[in-house]
Amino acid sequence: MVEILECRTLVKLLVLCHLIFSVAVSKVEGRIRHYRWEVKYEYKSPDCFKKLVITINGGTPGPKILAQQGDTVVVELKNSLLTENVAIHWHGIRQIGTPWSDGTEGVTQCPILPGDIFIYKFVVDRAGSYLYHAHYGIQREAGLYGSIIVSVPNGVSEPFVYDYDRSIILNDWYHKSTFEQATGLSSIPFVWVGEPQSLLINGRGRFNCSLLATPSLEAGVCNATNPDCSSYILTVISGKTYRLRISSLTSLSALNFQIEGHNMTVVEADGHYVEPFEIQNLYIYSGETYSILVKANQNPSRNYWMTTNVVSRKPATLTGLAILNYYPNYPKKSPPTLPTAGPLWNETAQRLAQSLSLKAHKNFTHTPPLTSDKVIVLLNTQNKIDGVHRWSVNNVSFSLPHTPYLVALKENVNLNRVFDQNPPPENYDFENYDIYNVDAQNQRRLWYNRKCQVL
Template identity: 30%
Template sequence: MDMVKGLITVFWISNYGLHSLALECQLKQEIKVINNKSNDCFRECEFPARPRECGYEFTMVWSSTMAAPCLECPESLVDCEAPQCISTDGSFRAVITTNDLTPGPSIQVCHGDIIRVKVNNYLQDGAGLTIHWHGIHQIDTIWADGVPMITQCPIPSATSFVYKFVADPPGTHWWHSHNGVQRGDGAYGALIVRVPRQTEINRKEYDFDLQEHSILIIDWMSILSLDPLMLASENAVPSHPHTLTLLTNGKGDNTDTPSDTPLTVFEVQEGFRYRMRLVNSAFGECNVQLTIESHPFTIIATDGYELSPVNVDSLILTPGERIDLVIEASSTLKSAYCIYLTTSPHEMCPASGTAILKYKHAHDAVKINSCASPPVNGSLFSTREFSNDVNYTDTFTFRETYAYRGGACCDRQLQNFRTSYAFTRTVVQSSCSGENGQHVNDR
């Protein structure tokens, strides 16, 4: 185990005043970093399981979007992709980066792995910091839950803290700062916990579950996240306008003030089905609606729980929610398609965003102005109750589907939901319900 040197200053008071003594100590280094990009732990999960210990180091600092590393971005898209260039939607503002990234490093492990993360708080404003592992139950490791002043004291400025916990339960999760409004300023990332394919109920629904197909959506403002909160609390009127954009994996283009910054591109190959893991990491109250041009999809999981598959054309994600969908790469009329992001209800939280679904070996790109108008018909999935848009023929919610867990198609957290399969104007009551309304039969 490596040794590192540390400097500790001891203070004490006597009749002669305040005294101090600097002590040089050797401290045990408590974490061995495997790989910040999680490539060593991103693997085909084995059955029976063979858990690994997966180590990471997160260094968090304040940086700036569109800073010097971006050179001639957005005029030069090559410069926009340069290391340490954070283009977001082309706006200029301060941003919290983790290992020079926003979103930060993606943790991708297998169920039962031990995750150890050393977090270095180098935020230049001296603020404290905690990381919450959203979706992890933290059984026997409550101290690692990252809720400031409840499960831990914030990590002081210029110090480090090591989180250690078991990757449980499996599913699509995410991590984010839980201190102040830091999450809205860029301190977030993906946390994916996979299981062996042999144990997945919906394993036959898709061909590939790729590391690069995690989709993190955030409502990104051209001002710091604290500003609108203070303006609202004081009933103040802003002296200058600001923009709000839905970014996908940290990239987007604001339609109000287009800057032609690069969009996130998800590659697929014709003839295969791809699992995509969506996270609504919005800081505000924005529900996000996602539609993929000419590509209906199948919902197979939400918040880490497998669902009875539902085929839809669009979905709504609430803040903090995760949904796994399967898309079939079968539309070949052109080589690139728009992924539309809009807020819902749009009048309460006006914002939009775009990403690109691109077929491999395609050479043409989709411009932002061709992705301005998402389709408004077909079927819609949401886990919340809402007033149905008349333009949608079918609407599905948790009242129309049910969750699987560990071989049984019942999520204990949903026992108070009456399970039914519903269409917009016709509700068919479930043929098999438990005493609390939950499904009790297996597939």
């Protein structure tokens, strides 16, 4: 009898140990988050003007990726664009050990051909607010983008508290197709695409149809009653604090974002916690992400405007509008005030103050190396190369290699035929620099494990 009891006790201990081990392993390895996407063209009216838009599973912005630090994200992507390739870049994800999933077409992967399925698989190793977007041609401007939200592991606290978590993507929007834009930008002589027609907040804006130079013969091409372009509505409960993850994926515009009557506290920038500081206007540039805390502490009997405006260039684009709805007010009820105009487009003091206020949170700092092997000074310009305007860094303009870099490594292709092996440019002659008289050069590479200080 004693032996039977001891045996049962041993079995229970083994089962308990197995459960503890399983929990520990699952905590270390994280969960697998599986997404199945279909990318295709559809007619949509994000700002009331109907045009072809690239959607994921029928929507733009695309589905939000939700994961926890340490999870593995698997995205099974089917390209249903019929005549175009596609690739998706996971903006801010470090891709440690999975560079082939970075999505930079022509560099780390071949594009996904029409009708093909490609599986992206990567680990999200840092909590924070990130983005994904198309990385083939200028498909991002056609609506192929979305948010990635990575939460902290269970039992880990963030250096701030809030009640609810929401995401907002800002974007500028053109009525011309991406084909028309790309053709103009690559033409000789250069054909400028002009200012965007609208600013979108979470994929919604409102273009004034009366501004069309020539009314379309097609009925409904610009329809202000289309539900696609009804204002984005963020419903809040009085007294609660909201974490708003604000990001920008504009093609041209630097933006300002503000919420009528509400202060905002910046707590995160590009996936890194920062020392909190309060602002009334958030300045944001393409590719950036911020987390701001907003307390719903204003008069709850009315709604308020959320607005975004173009800064850094004289705007010709109307203000982007959304509604901050205090529950239980009617969500679509417009605020009783006019939308705030925002700061002057050429105002710089507030922008500089925001930049100077961005400091790593004292409990989440990473000490940089005391010394560097090289100091590299970079100058970003828009050069005229072979008759075409191209972005360049220190006179070097990127050109896609005939063979993606990682494919060349795998297939043991002579890298001299893929990348220029000369050392990268480390400086520029700022006194005699002429951005209009520059020879084209191809991409360069840095030696592995070198410590560089970039200015």
